[in-house]
Amino acid sequence: MPVDAEWRLVYESYLPVAEFVASLRRLGRLVLPHSSWIPAVLAETGRHLASRCVFPSLPDLWSYLPPVWEDRVTLTVEELPALFAALADPSRFGTAAGRYPDQLARLREWTADWPGERTLLDVGCGTGEGTREALAALLGTGCKVRAVGVTREPLEAWMAANGCFPHRPAEPLPPVLPGLHFLAGDATALPLHGSFSVILCNGLIGGQFLRTDAAFHSLLSEFARLLGPGGVVLAGCRFHAGREAALARFRELAETAGWGVAGECRDLVLRLPNR
Numbered sequence: 001m002p003v004d005a006e007w008r009l010v011y012e013s014y015l016p017v018a019e020f021v022a023s024l025r026r027l028g029r030l031v032l033p034h035s036s037w038i039p040a041v042l043a044e045t046g047r048h049l050a051s052r053c054v055f056p057s058l059p060d061l062w063s064y065l066p067p068v069w070e071d072r073v074t075l076t077v078e079e080l081p082a083l084f085a086a087l088a089d090p091s092r093f094g095t096a097a098g099r100y101p102d103q104l105a106r107l108r109e110w111t112a113d114w115p116g117e118r119t120l121l122d123v124g125c126g127t128g129e130g131t132r133e134a135l136a137a138l139l140g141t142g143c144k145v146r147a148v149g150v151t152r153e154p155l156e157a158w159m160a161a162n163g164c165f166p167h168r169p170a171e172p173l174p175p176v177l178p179g180l181h182f183l184a185g186d187a188t189a190l191p192l193h194g195s196f197s198v199i200l201c202n203g204l205i206g207g208q209f210l211r212t213d214a215a216f217h218s219l220l221s222e223f224a225r226l227l228g229p230g231g232v233v234l235a236g237c238r239f240h241a242g243r244e245a246a247l248a249r250f251r252e253l254a255e256t257a258g259w260g261v262a263g264e265c266r267d268l269v270l271r272l273p274n275r
């Protein structure tokens with residue numbers, strides 16, 4: 001739905017989106033396990049009514065969601081899980097499997113002759129489709145693997161862990177895989193210790209959530225802290241061409257920080273020479 005200034009004005013005069021979003025936050029506090037589970041997009045962003053939420057008007061909120069939510073201002077209790085899930089995992093994140101086939105092929109090839117157990121960390125894993133796909137690829141080589149996905153939204157981590165997507169009811173349940181865990185956490189301060197043979201980070205670097213030099217430095221430090229001996233970081237993205245400059249900047253900072261970097265900006269392979 002195209003949203004223009006006139007529409008915004010009309011809708012704001014009837015029902016200011018900040019008030020609607022504030023009532024969603026109140027509902028979230030009632031029905032979600034903890035207030036930290038309220039989707040980040042509903043966070044209060046300013047003190048004044050007009051700037052209190054990220055959406056300029058109700059139609060902007062509706063366009064963020066799948067069409068089934070268009071024009072909806074009243075909700076039943078039964079609908080709330082699907083609405084909160086859609087707000088935590090908007091379709092524009094595009095987390096479907098099958099988007100990084102070259103990366104998967106490399107993953108299989110590189111890890112085929114590694115000794116012992118492989119450990120996989122997927123940073124910014126969203127609802128976990130990519131994590132499951134990478135884990136299945138490694139299990140397919142016959143080795144023992146443990147995998148952890150970390151993502152920003154607790155609701156995404158819950159959906160990933162349970163293979164349950166209230167906002168996408170038609171989807172079949174994903175296969176149950178051994179050794180798979182999901183956590184909510186920030187990529188720039190990961191809630192993990194240990195060392196991983198492969199770190200995946202797809203669709204995060206240079207996107208709307210992570211594009212400042214400070215965030216890139218923190219992410220690279222987290223990669224260095226958690227990468228095991230002989231390990232590799234694979235960072236892919238399918239962003240539009242407008243994000244190239246941010247990706248090139250990330251690559252430059254990685255090289256300056258001593259990483260060996262190969263591949264194109266949209267499909268990076270990072271190693272630490274002395275690991």
Ligand SMILES: C[S@@+](CC[C@H](N)C(=O)[O-])C[C@H]1O[C@@H](n2cnc3c(N)ncnc32)[C@H](O)[C@@H]1O
Pocket residue numbers: 092093094095096123124125126127129130150151152153156185186187188201202203204207209210
């Ligand atoms: C475009 S999606 C990509 C998801 C998945 N990696 C894939 O390729 O299918 C970006 C994901 O990163 C998560 N995210 C954003 N900022 C983050 C942060 N600071 N730390 C961890 N995850 C973050 C978002 O919640 C979202 O699920």
